Amino acid sequence: MTRIGIISLAHGHAFSYLKALRAAGVEVRVADPHATPGEAGRGAAAIEGTGAGWSASLDELFAWRPDGVIVCSENVRHRDHTEAALAAGAHVLCEKPMATSVADAAAMVRAADTAGRRLMIAHPVRFSTAFTSLRAAIERGDLGDLLAVTGTNNGKVPGDRPWFTDPELAGGGAVTDHTVHVIDLMDALLHGDSPVSVHARANRLLHPESAVETAGLVQVRYAGGVLVTIDCSWSRPADYPTWGGLTLDVVGADGLARMDAFGTRVDGHITGRGQAWLPYGDDMDAALVAEFLQVVRTGDEPQPDGRAGLRGTAIVHAAYTSIRTGEVVTIDPAALSPGG
Known part of the structure; x- marks a missing residue:
């Protein structure tokens, strides 16, 4: 039976992945080495009833010899945890953003290449029905050549996980979290x-x-000429009916298209909670996990892979340089290659 380890419960997506892994019938063990005693949503108590086993340390988790590892730790720890899992012989699915620096992202890609293992980055929206339908339409040529895209990824300030607003652990705020x-x-x-x-x-x-x-x-701006504008703000009020959303408005030479990744929902009202959005349809986190399990079992190249994550990290780094200087920043092509 396939064995999957999870490193850390810092990121809330860890519990969605646990649910998907349980439904897939694989063995799961969790280690949460940086949890503090009694921290909400962390540690052994948090996985009771999930069917997952517990490892008291990373050494104990790796001694179990997992086939794959999902890294859900704080952003600044992604490199260390990914490299450790790769060195232990596991394929890795790393939570986004891939890393807090271009150097770390490049090192992670090199580590996967050296270990002969696969590195996948956790971007579940790539697997949403809305996006796969949009991508198919574009690849059929329905919109003609792409000219420009406006994207939004809005949400609430992630107050239930305080590390998201800790610059040392997260590496930044909304630009780090939502641009990618x-x-x-x-x-x-x-x-x-x-x-x-x-x-x-x-x-x-x-x-x-x-x-x-x-x-x-x-x-x-991309080499092919496409211009992409992204609103990556934590701009939703605390009583907003959902944690966030993602849309794309695509302009092509022959047409326009709009995608709402979380548009499959019923709007309603729940007493005591106010407005509510009740989602239905395919579970994109489950689709992401299914792709990773396929990678683990076959060794196929994943999408998105570490090199895609490196490109995203280089864009975020350039964004912060632009914010600091007020200037347009040219991306060094060397930053897009893992080197080594």
Whole structure:
């Protein structure tokens, strides 16, 4: 039976992955080495009833010899945990954003190449029905040549997981957290076309108490000429009926298209909670996990892979440079290659 380890419960998606893995009938063990005693949603108590086993340390988890490992730790720890899992012989699915620096992202790709293992980045929206339908229409030529895309990835300030707003653990705020989802979709639509320049702005106007930026606008130009504008803000109020959303407005030479990745829902009202959105349809997290299990069992190249994650990390790095300087930033082509 396939064995999958999960490193850390820091990211809330870990529980969605646990659910999908249980439904897939694989063996699962969890280690959460940086959880503090009694921390909500962390540690051995948090996985009771999930069917997963518990490992008290990473050494204990790796001694179990997992076939694959899902890294759900704080952003700054992704490199260390990914490299450790690869060295232990496991394929890796790493939560987004891939890394907090271009150097770390490149090192992760090199580590996978050296280990002869696969590195996949957790971008579930790539597997949503809305996006796969949009991608098929574009690849059929329904819109003609792509000219421009406007993407939104909005949401609430992730207050239930305080590390998201800790610049040391997260590496940044809304620009770090939400730019990469839209960038990954563009990487798929543009078949890995190279980003060449970035212009960005950010602020904390809605949440001045925050230690990180909570609103951002990022514009990316690609080598093929496509211009992408991304609203990556944590701009939703605390009582918003969902944690976030993602849309793309695509302009082609022959037509327009709009995608809402979370549009399959029933709008309603629940007493005591107010407005509610009740989703239905395919589970994109389950589809992501199914893709990773296929990679683990076959060794096939995953999508998105580590090189796609590296391109996204380079864009985020350039965005912060642009925010700091106020200038358009040209991306060094060397930043898009793992080197080594």
